Amino acid sequence: MLTAEEILQIEHEISLVPKRKAACIEALKIVQHNRGWISDESLKDVAGIVDMSPAELDSVATFYNLIFRRPVGRHVILLCDSISCWVMGYEEIRDYLFTNLGIQYGQTTEDGRFTLLPNACLGTCDCAPALMIGNDLYRNLTVDQLDEILSKYS
Numbered sequence: 827m828l829t830a831e832e833i834l835q836i837e838h839e840i841s842l843v844p845k846r847k848a849a850c851i852e853a854l855k856i857v858q859h860n861r862g863w864i865s866d867e868s869l870k871d872v873a874g875i876v877d878m879s880p881a882e883l884d885s886v887a888t889f890y891n892l893i894f895r896r897p898v899g900r901h902v903i904l905l906c907d908s909i910s911c912w913v914m915g916y917e918e919i920r921d922y923l924f925t926n927l928g929i930q931y932g933q934t935t936e937d938g939r940f941t942l943l944p945n946a947c948l949g950t951c952d953c954a955p956a957l958m959i960g961n962d963l964y965r966n967l968t969v970d971q972l973d974e975i976l977s978k979y980s
């Protein structure tokens with residue numbers, strides 16, 4: 827069940843747009859911010875508030891890859907998996923993360939620290955390869971930087 831505070835925040839987002847549905851992503855983000863991910867129950871609750879069916883909202887949530895429909899680690903690593911990064915050394919970064927975190931895409935480390943996801947272009951192609959952890963964007967990456975970057979996230 828959504829909290830009163832969550833409902834209040836969602837209603838505020840709805841007040842800013844012409845139709846309740848138009849606030850659906852912001853509503854999901856509010857819930858995800860509090861709970862880490864969007865469970866089926868949360869999805870149903872949000873759908874009711876934004877006047878959508880759960881299936882309709884789920885298709886939006888699934889399309890939008892920053893909405894997590896499964897539990898994730900404390901930190902989500904989004905590794906850019908698009909053309910400029912492919913050209914500029916993406917594979918080396920990906921393989922290093924796979925090996926050193928002991929996970930593949932879509933998985934979470936055993937200690938719950940990191941989830942690793944591929945992501946379409948992070949919008950910084952001129953500084954490829956790139957990845958994001960939470961709100962932090964790392965550009966011009968080299969494998970040598972990864973240990974230090976990862977150590978910032980406990």
Ligand code: FES
Pocket residue numbers: 906907908909910911912947948949950951952954955956
């Ligand atoms: S292709 Fe990686 S940031 Fe654009």
